[in-house]
Amino acid sequence: MSTAPPVLRTRALHKSYGERLAVENLDLEVDRAELFGFLGPNGAGKTTTIRMALGLIAPSSGSVEILGREVRAHRAEVLPRVGALVESPALYGYLSGRDNLRAVGDLLGGVAPRRIDEVLEIVSLKGRERDRVRTYSMGMKQRLGLAIALLNDPDLLILDEPANGLDPAGIVEMRDLLRQLAAAGKTVFISSHVLSEVQQICTRVAIINHGRLVRVAKVADLVQAPGEYEVKVDSPLDLLQALRAQSWAAGARAEDGLVVTPAPDGRGRELIKFLVENGHQPDFVSPREHDLEEVFLSLTEEKAN
Ligand SMILES: Nc1ncnc2c1ncn2[C@@H]1O[C@H](COP(=O)(O)OP(=O)(O)OP(=O)(O)O)[C@@H](O)[C@H]1O
Ligand SMILES: [Mg+2]
Structure with missing residues (x-):
C-alpha cells in the first residue's frame, strides 16, 4: 500500500x-x-x-x-x-x-x-x-x-x-x-x-x-552520463579513426588514454560487438560516469541568481 x-x-x-x-x-x-x-x-x-x-x-x-x-x-x-x-x-x-x-x-x-x-x-x-x-x-x-x-x-x-x-x-x-x-x-x-x-x-x-530547489534526483541518475562509454584498447588512435567513420559515434574522443564514445543504439553490447568485429579487443568497456562534484558545481553555478 x-x-x-x-x-x-x-x-x-x-x-x-x-x-x-x-x-x-x-x-x-x-x-x-x-x-x-x-x-x-x-x-x-x-x-x-x-x-x-x-x-x-x-x-x-x-x-x-x-x-x-x-x-x-x-x-x-x-x-x-x-x-x-x-x-x-x-x-x-x-x-x-x-x-x-x-x-x-x-x-x-x-x-x-x-x-x-x-x-x-x-x-x-x-x-x-x-x-x-x-x-x-x-x-x-x-x-x-x-x-x-x-x-x-x-x-x-x-x-x-x-x-x-x-x-x-x-x-x-x-x-x-x-x-x-x-x-x-x-x-x-x-x-x-x-x-x-x-x-x-x-x-x-x-x-x-x-533557497531554491535546483534538482531532485537519484544519485545514480546524477552520476550517469547517458550514452557514453569508456573503452580501453591497446591502440586508441586507431580505434578513434574507425569510430569517426560511424554515424553513431559523433563526439568520440580520447581522454586520459581511454576512448570515450557513444554506442550504436546507445547499447554497450552493440559497442562491444563493433569493437570485436573490427579487431579492437577491449580490456574494458564501461558506462561513463560524471564526476558528481562537477555536476553539483555546475548545477549550483548555473542557477545562481
Ligand atoms: N537568523 C537569521 N537572520 C538573518 N538571516 C539568516 C538567519 N539565519 C539564516 N539566515 C540567512 O539565510 C540564508 C540561509 O542560511 P542557512 O543557515 O539556512 O544556510 P545553510 O544552507 O545551512 O548554509 P551552511 O552550509 O553554511 O550551513 C543565508 O543567507 C543566511 O545568512
Ligand atoms: Mg547550515
Missing part, C-alpha cells in the same frame, strides 16, 4: 529574514526508509529548512508536515517521533556524556538506562561516558549529539551536517550506522555541503541553492 503520507513533506515553504529570502517555494517529499541527502553550498538554506521542519522557527509561508501532520500545529505528537542533530549539539559541558543523555531523557519523559547504554554503544562512546563533555573532542561531541538524536528511537532522523568534526573512521562508522537505521525502516534526512559525503550513502538527493 502506498497510501501512507510521506515521512517528511514541505509545501511551498518560504522563509525570509527581512529582505533576504533564505528559503523560497520549496516542495520536498521524503518517503519511509529513504536515506535522503539535502545538498547545497554555504548559505543555501539547508539549516533554515531543517529548523522549520523541527518547528524551531516559523515559516514565512507554506508548511512542513511530518508523518502527515503539520509540524507546528501538532508539535507534541510529531516531535517525539523525530530525532535531530542541528549544527553543533547543545550540550552541558560540566556534565558527563551519560548525564547529558539522562538529562535529555528526562525532558523526553524518561528513558530506560538500558537505552542510554545502547545509544552510547551505537555511537562508540562507551569508555568515555563518565568524562565531562567539556573534555570531549569535537568528533566525540558530535557523536554524543547523534546519541541524543537516537535516544527516543525516532522514525525520522534529521541530521544537519552530521560529519562535522568526525575523522575518516568516524565518518565511515556514521555511514554504516545510517545505513543500518534505514534498513530497519527509519528515514534519514541528512544535509551537507560536501557532495562526496552524501553521495556514498544517500539514494536520493535534493540540491538547493539560494
Whole structure:
C-alpha cells in the first residue's frame, strides 16, 4: 500500500529574514526508509529548512508536515517521533556524556538506562561516558549529539551536517550506522555541503541553492552520463579513426588514454560487438560516469541568481 503520507513533506515553504529570502517555494517529499541527502553550498538554506521542519522557527509561508501532520500545529505528537542533530549539539559541558543523555531523557519523559547504554554503544562512546563533555573532542561531541538524536528511537532522523568534526573512521562508522537505521525502516534526512559525503550513502538527493530547489534526483541518475562509454584498447588512435567513420559515434574522443564514445543504439553490447568485429579487443568497456562534484558545481553555478 502506498497510501501512507510521506515521512517528511514541505509545501511551498518560504522563509525570509527581512529582505533576504533564505528559503523560497520549496516542495520536498521524503518517503519511509529513504536515506535522503539535502545538498547545497554555504548559505543555501539547508539549516533554515531543517529548523522549520523541527518547528524551531516559523515559516514565512507554506508548511512542513511530518508523518502527515503539520509540524507546528501538532508539535507534541510529531516531535517525539523525530530525532535531530542541528549544527553543533547543545550540550552541558560540566556534565558527563551519560548525564547529558539522562538529562535529555528526562525532558523526553524518561528513558530506560538500558537505552542510554545502547545509544552510547551505537555511537562508540562507551569508555568515555563518565568524562565531562567539556573534555570531549569535537568528533566525540558530535557523536554524543547523534546519541541524543537516537535516544527516543525516532522514525525520522534529521541530521544537519552530521560529519562535522568526525575523522575518516568516524565518518565511515556514521555511514554504516545510517545505513543500518534505514534498513530497519527509519528515514534519514541528512544535509551537507560536501557532495562526496552524501553521495556514498544517500539514494536520493535534493540540491538547493539560494533557497531554491535546483534538482531532485537519484544519485545514480546524477552520476550517469547517458550514452557514453569508456573503452580501453591497446591502440586508441586507431580505434578513434574507425569510430569517426560511424554515424553513431559523433563526439568520440580520447581522454586520459581511454576512448570515450557513444554506442550504436546507445547499447554497450552493440559497442562491444563493433569493437570485436573490427579487431579492437577491449580490456574494458564501461558506462561513463560524471564526476558528481562537477555536476553539483555546475548545477549550483548555473542557477545562481
Ligand atoms: N537568523 C537569521 N537572520 C538573518 N538571516 C539568516 C538567519 N539565519 C539564516 N539566515 C540567512 O539565510 C540564508 C540561509 O542560511 P542557512 O543557515 O539556512 O544556510 P545553510 O544552507 O545551512 O548554509 P551552511 O552550509 O553554511 O550551513 C543565508 O543567507 C543566511 O545568512
Ligand atoms: Mg547550515
